[in-house]
Amino acid sequence: MTPLPDTSSHAAVGMVADSDPAAGPLLDLLRRHRRGAPVGVTAVCSAHPLVLRAAAEQAAEDGSVLLVEATSNQVDQFGGYTGMLPEQFRGLVLEIAAAAGVDAADVVLGGDHLGPQVWRHEGADPAMAKAEDLVRAYVAAGYTKIHLDCSMPCSDDPLPLTDEVVARRAARLARVAEDTARTRGTGSLPVYVIGTEVPVPGGAHELIDSLTPTSLEAARTTLAAHRDAFEEAGVGGCWPRVVGLVVQPGVEFDAHAVFDYEPARTTTLRRVVDEAEAPPSLVLEAHSTDYQTPDRLAALVSDHWAILKVGPGLTFALREALFALATIEDELVPADRRSHLVAVVARAMADDPHWWAGYYQGDETDVRIARTYSYSDRMRYYWATPEVAAATDRLLANLEQTTVPLTMVSAHLPVQYSRVRAGELSPDPRSLAVDRVRDVLRGYALACGPASGRDDPGSASDIAENRSPQ
Secondary structure (H helix, E strand, O other), rough: OOOOOOOHHHHHHHHHHHHOEEEEHHHHHHHHOOOOOOEEEEEEEOHHHHHHHHHHHHHHHHOOEEEEEEEEEOEEEOOOOEEEOOHHHHHHHHHHHHHHOHHHHHHEEEEEOOOOOOHHOOOOOHHHHHHHHHHHHHHHOOOOOEOOOOOOOOOOOOOOOOOOHHHHHHHHHHHHHHHHHHHHHOOOOOEEEEEOOOOOOOOOOOOOOOHHHHHHHHHHHHHHHHHHHHHHOOOOOOHHEEEEEEEOOOOOEEEOOOEEOOOOOOOOOHHHHHOOOOOOOOEEEEEOOOOHHHHHHHHHHOEEEEEEEEEEEHHHHHHHHHHHHHHHHHHOOHHHOOOOOOHHHHHHHHOHHHOOOOOOOOOOOHHHHHHHHOOOOOHHHHOOOHHHHHHHHHHHHHOOOOOOOHHHHHHHHHHHHHHHOOOOOOHHHHHHHHHHHHHHHHHHHHHOOOOOOOOOOOOOHHOOOOOOOO
């Protein structure tokens, strides 16, 4: 097994960045952004196969990078709530990408919120030990974009956690990632995302009255603390590969409301990417961008949030499509053969409230409505359960074996009907559902700009050589 080159020099980082087929397209795109091109990338945070198919088909149509991220509670060394290990999820993504015509070289896999948060109810020592194993599993499986998130306190931590403690824990995980990448011997080193002002994964737990963007001083403090911690941990050589900083742009959603991006509120904050202390390839990463309008997404990209993460908004659209198809099924298929998908999902959520309890407020009717229709989309945690997955498969199979009148498609999925009539879309149920998800992704594609030109000469090597944008 050939060891990787020493990462303490910029030249060594350049060797990896230029030769790495996984991280290269992402680095090229971010470099284009730093050069002034109005381009960004959509980070798809979902493990649902139909959502992944939608993302792959969108990437194939656009000729863009397919960036798919698994969150630490979805996929981990124990299987997460999807039951998949990191290497299994990687295989699923690559299989779906290949079927859509996306080259493996254009697929970038990321790990989102990698840290102790899944085990935060334990003490810091056992939780961080599990977090190390988590990062090791992701990097060993070929994930090259690693979000280090140690912002959530463990059961025995004094409160609040300081930037220094968070940064030291992140650097500890970076050390594991670097060591794992070396022992794999594939010539692939990760790029990193850091940030202490991290929105809660999947949206807010409670209803929000107001939202304040991160201050410039807080962003500077985060960068300084992480830079010092990386040096102390012996991984200062990977600092040029810190490509993302998670800060709060004033964007969020809760069960019933969306907080839209307002550029005037971040004028000072976004200067942080151009300061001398920042890594040379740094952009901002926006979490919880779900449900932002395309013009707000485009404004985020223009203002240096070049990585736009979306997850619940995609499964929200998928639920709309599947429930619309279930309504069609109710009219076309005899009762004893129906999937009864809507009832199956409702029963699964009622029987196991773990994933939605604490998110929805109000009386019984309020909670029942929220379980199905809320922006938080806690239903996404139930699609992989055996009974819900079986009902989904039965729904799609039933409609595949039945002639669905286009007039019914028009009634329940009118946008997809228009595409079918135009000859742009197959009327089969899977394609209809996937296209409804792509309605969301089309807004992101528009905001992220043209994919062409990402291979402009020297872009990845410029990052590696620590050159600042002109």
